Amino acid sequence: MVLENLITSTTPLIEAPDVYAKLKQSGTGLIALLAYPGKGSAEILTRTTIPTIRKSQKNDRIRVGIVGASGFAKAMHLPNLVRLKNKFEIHAIMSRSGHNALEVSRQFNAQYATTDYEEMLSDKDCDAIIIATRHNLHADQVVRALEAGKHVLVEKPLALNLDELRCIEEFYQANPEGPLLLTGFNRRFSSHARVANELAEARKGPFILNYRMNAGYIPLDHWVHGEEGGGRNIGEACHLYDLFTYLANSECVDVQASAITPASTYHSRNDNFIATLGFKDGSVATLTYTALGSSLHPKEQFDLYVDGQVVSMNDYKSTVVTGRPRMGVSTKFASKGQYEELVAFGNAINTGRDWPIPLWQQMQASKIAIQIEKLISGGLH
Structure with a gap:
């Protein structure tokens, strides 16, 4: 038996769930290869958006994009957002790994998954961003989100050095009525x-x-x-x-x-x-x-x-x-205080108060x- 004859497809890793579903169907083949992204494919992957099943809905909840689908975000922020479903809607998931973004977006019923931060920032339906990436990325991602008009909850630390803090201060000096910023000091x-x-x-x-x-x-x-x-x-x-x-x-x-x-x-x-x-x-x-x-x-x-x-x-x-x-x-x-922090974040956005x-x-x-x-x-x- 020639193994190659049993392989029905070669598919990018981020499409793994769809492949598994197809293999469960009788008569669709025995083996599918999953292609892991190599160094040469990183640029293409960062531009990939993976739509999920649920269609966009209009409502008065705060539509949140999660940046960095890390273990902490999956264990803490996302379950708390589900608990606060009357206040928040999990709108989008962004992760360095397309596969992780897709899996988390499906698990928490988000509108879409992406590896492209700019796509989330340009999304007019996204009201707020929760940043849970590596610490050295926080300050830059905060400033970019604020400039895009998004309210921001960023996991601590806010910044790693004074230059990064200065950029945030300068944003608010130029935009005193700018979006809400909340560092995750829970x-x-x-x-x-x-x-x-x-x-x-x-x-x-x-x-x-x-x-x-x-x-x-x-x-x-x-x-x-x-x-x-x-x-x-x-x-x-x-x-x-x-x-x-x-x-x-x-x-x-x-x-x-x-x-x-x-x-x-x-x-x-x-x-x-x-x-x-x-x-x-x-x-x-x-x-x-x-x-x-x-x-x-x-x-x-x-x-x-x-x-x-x-x-x-x-x-x-x-x-x-x-x-x-x-x-x-x-x-x-x-x-x-992580749950109470999200409640305070939502209340401040909805009321426009302190x-x-x-x-x-x-x-x-x-x-x-x-x-x-x-x-x-x-x-x-």
């Missing part, structure tokens, strides 16, 4: 953070906040440590700089940081450090961020000392207030991260 939207903020807003004087992040070890050859990720301080700890800014609601006037000196190449300075922030209102917040700890210990904890009370949060599952016992909150699972996070606070948290990166890297960034 911790502040958690019910646990809201308990702390209720006391912080009513305080009569400054507070002291100690935050501990038992971040867990990530091998140093992982992308998050490299140029695509910008490191764990900029890529993850920025969450906490935003939380501190949220609670203080004040300008950060002093930034200090110290990192360990690793005994081997196994650990890094950049994910083992202590940062201290001083705010104009007199409040002080410290972050202990480390990859040296045990996974058996809680990942995130903080204690907020304010006006004779102490707010103690444990892994976004339990928050107790010593001095105000009825103010605590308990959740069955870690509640870090942004969920003021631009100055998004910028401040990002600038703090960049400044701390310089301090813990010996000024190399």
Whole structure:
């Protein structure tokens, strides 16, 4: 038997689902080859749009394009958008891989899938963009989406350096009534953070906040440590700089940081450090961020000392207030605010009212991260 005689077709990988369906039909052949895109086909692939089954519908929901169908987007943003189907419509999926874009668009019933970001930006039916790509792509993709008139929710970090932040600032200086921008600093939207903020807003004087992040070890050859990720301080700890800014609601006037000196190449300075922030209102917040700890210990904890009370949060599952016992909150699972963040994003677009996070606070948290990166890297960034 000659194997070649059994092959009925050779098809691009992105059309794999259609091929499988055809092979299930009797009499249509035994073998189909899937052609993986090589280096020479990358340019063609980026221009490929893969239409899905559902036809376009007109409604009053916010039509969202997902840029970067990553594991996080598939596990967090897309399921939450489905939960909020009365507010959002998953309009389009964009991914570097045409196959991934097609699969995700079918799974979540999007209008279409594409590998071309420009196609999504030029789509007049797309109201908002959620960016979940590698960190080094965020700032450029944000600016391009804003220039196209799209509201933007971008996963943290907003940018990796001051030049990228400056481009975003310059956009809003030229377009003060421009589209909404929301960086994915979701911790502040958690019910646990809201308990702390209720006391912080009513305080009569400054507070002291100690935050501990038992971040867990990530091998140093992982992308998050490299140029695509910008490191764990900029890529993850920025969450906490935003939380501190949220609670203080004040300008950060002093930034200090110290990192360990690793005994081997196994650990890094950049994910083992202590940062201290001083705010104009007199409040002080410290972050202990480390990859040296045990996974058996809680990942995130903080204690907020304010006006004779102490707010103690444990892994976004339990928050107790010593001095105000009825103010605590308990959740069955870690509640870090991703769902509530999307609700706030949708409400702000629909009402045109205040942004969920003021631009100055998004910028401040990002600038703090960049400044701390310089301090813990010996000024190399």
